[in-house]
Amino acid sequence: MAPKVLISDKLSPAAVQIFKDRGIDVDFQPDLGKDKDKLAEVIGAYDGLAIRSATKVTEKILENATNLKVIARAGIGTDNIDKEAASKKGVIVMNTPFGNMITTAEHAIAMMFAVARQIPEASASTHAGKWEKSKFMGVELTGKTLGVIGAGNIGGIVCDRARGLKMKVIAYDPFLSQEKADKMGVEKIEDLDDLLKRADFITLHVPLTDQTRNILSKENLAKTKKGVRIINCARGGLVDEEALAELLKSGHVAGAAFDVFSEEPAKENVLFGLPNVVCTPHLGAATTEAQENVALQVAEQMSDYLLTGAVTNALNMPSVTAEEAKVMGPWIKLAGHLGNFIGQMTEEPVKAINILYDGVAAEMNLEALNCAAVAGIMKKFNPEVNMVSAPVAAKERGIKISTTNQDKSGVFEGYIKLTVVTDSRERSIAGTVFSDGKPRFIQIKGINIDAEVGEHMLYTTNEDVPGIIGKLGSLLGENNVNLANFTLGRASQGGEAIAIAYLDEPMNATAVDALKATGLFRQVKPLEFEIA
Structure with missing residues (x-):
């Protein structure tokens, strides 16, 4: 049976024709997106949903989307799509980031x-x-x-x-x-x-x-x-x-x-x-050429996915084949978390990104892993960046990306090491995936550590002297921040030490200021991660 796509907003007739030419059963109802109750009623019959800005894809609509596999937005912004609900439902969300x-x-x-x-x-x-x-x-x-x-x-x-x-x-x-x-x-x-x-x-x-x-x-x-x-x-x-x-x-x-x-x-x-x-009333993308470009892109992307499984410009899924996804899923998450860590730590312009793949990681789809790592780095400054657009965005800013593969060289079956180069310094972090499928940070700034990835984290560096842990815990408590767990690492006795604290809620600014005011910590950096 041919895949069935609903177009619930105004879209170019040429886009409708692309669906038909590709063998897709397309239902063009350009005013349906304005009627959320009706959309929720009928959405269960479709494999794909093509929209612009008028259709609001809410959690309620997704609850009824029993067959939906992909939502594609003709344009950049996807604020009208509940991406978290779509991800939980297993629905891919695409956009067309370069059409306008x-x-x-x-x-x-x-x-x-x-x-x-x-x-x-x-x-x-x-x-x-x-x-x-x-x-x-x-x-x-x-x-x-x-x-x-x-x-x-x-x-x-x-x-x-x-x-x-x-x-x-x-x-x-x-x-x-x-x-x-x-x-x-x-x-x-x-x-x-x-x-x-x-x-x-x-x-x-x-x-x-x-x-x-x-x-x-x-x-x-x-x-x-x-x-x-x-x-x-x-x-x-x-x-x-x-x-x-x-x-x-x-x-x-x-x-x-x-x-x-x-x-x-x-x-x-x-x-x-x-x-x-x-x-003017938000006319930035309102030209005949731009509307035509994004509409044609949406039709091609959706058709490719529904007919061949190819994923392009996805916001919540890497561009990998179905076979690769089974093996690479945890490693893609790891690459994204490594990038996100460094992205949140780096304030100055990035000149280069170097990615080292060791062991089993070096045998995977490195392009997808590269994209995940780069997207993680750049997401701090542009949340609309995805695995497809991140390398392009990096190139636009003159950031050089290089990769190195090597055979298994240590105690881990494989790992990824990410290094970012700026005008004044290099910053690196390494991670692996354990047998439980969970990503781990295993090295930061050359210091060995075993740290899971938490939603709310606090990263600190200090000189390895007595009393630091107690001071950290007491100040967090005094500022109403609950410490769930923590992980420590140090270069050598009396040398540089790092700590990663796991928090029940985001770190507040008062607590950050209190830690900085002690003069004991060289760095105090709250970190946030998306944990699927």
């Missing part, structure tokens, strides 16, 4: 022009029969300094276009290497404050994460150059809209252009109605 990069970048450039020349207001005035030529005095882009926050896929295209407009481009991105910045022809900025002080225009191109949320806070907006113009076509929540509105009213900020807002759909917003504020 140019479109979104072009919209940012268009918004920059619009706010520089006050085009929307001038157009409305002229349509109203006024001729207010002297009212709409603009500024040129040529020769101005553009500050780009986030120089990845979309931000990189914006940098390229801006250079073509003869702008001076400065870029702030934790993963942008100096070598990559030189190739792009942009100035790499180490400190965000420097960008804020120098930029005539600021454009944001980062995902919304704990690190980027409110990156243009009230305090940071106050550091900007007087007369700055700010463009946000990335994600709502990156800018303190209330603070921006006040600075627009005072004249410190000369203009703003927003395609995304903290709450969407944005029927009301503090920026609405202010002079020289250009607003």
Whole structure:
């Protein structure tokens, strides 16, 4: 029997035809996604679900999805899919991460022009029969300094276009290497404050994460150059809209252009109605070409998976064959955890990633393991990165990835060692999979250790002196953090020592500050891991 796919949002007719040409039984109901009760009622009959943003794939819908194998989103964002529930259900979640990069970048450039020349207001005035030529005095882009926050896929295209407009481009991105910045022809900025002080225009191109949320806070907006113009076509929540509105009213900020807002759909917003504020309803990906590209990609990806088992652009599953997955599953988790550990520990730009595979690990699908490790490293700064897009994102930032294979060389049947190189240091961690199928950290900074991976962990380093363990435990208790377990390791007696504490809940900032204030710990780093 042919696989059956439901398309519950508006999608290109060409995508529908691809399904048909591939022998897929396709049911095109573009308005069904708006009726969640009806969708929940019928979803059990389908093997695949193709959506855009209108369909909300909730846990309730997934409970009824008895035959569903894959959900594919035509676009990047998958906030409308309960990915945890989908994973538990064994449903693969795919997206199309590269189909609308140019479109979104072009919209940012268009918004920059619009706010520089006050085009929307001038157009409305002229349509109203006024001729207010002297009212709409603009500024040129040529020769101005553009500050780009986030120089990845979309931000990189914006940098390229801006250079073509003869702008001076400065870029702030934790993963942008100096070598990559030189190739792009942009100035790499180490400190965000420097960008804020120098930029005539600021454009944001980062995902919304704990690190980027409110990156243009009230305090940071106050550091900007007087007369700055700010463009946000990335994600709502990156800018303190209330603070921006006040600075627009005072004249410190000369203009703003927003395609995304903290709450969407944005029927009301503090920026609405202010002079020289250009607003559009999340149109970054809204071009005929982009919509066609992502729709065709979704149809091809879903067809490939349902007919051959090939997995592309999956957010919750590695791109490996069914046969490989049985053996590699725990090792893929290990690679991801190793990368996630180093990613959370590394604050400066990464220049290179070196991965050593030993013993049985060296005999596996190393490309999939590489992808898992790189995705783990980069997920801290971009949670939308997956095993397919991570190597591309690393390449965009000029990060070199190398692998080494070797025969069994120690007491373990196999292990993976991950080393990250920055301008100032190298950081390494090794791990293996025991017979119970659970990943373990076995070496950190060259110090042997046996540590399982926990959801909430605390990593500390210190000089090996008496009293450290007691001080750690007592301070955690005093700050209402329950210590479930801990693991220790040291280079030598009296030398450097490390500790990994397992916590019942995330580490709070007060407890971190208390540990740092003792002066006993060289590093105090809370860590979070996704434990399936």
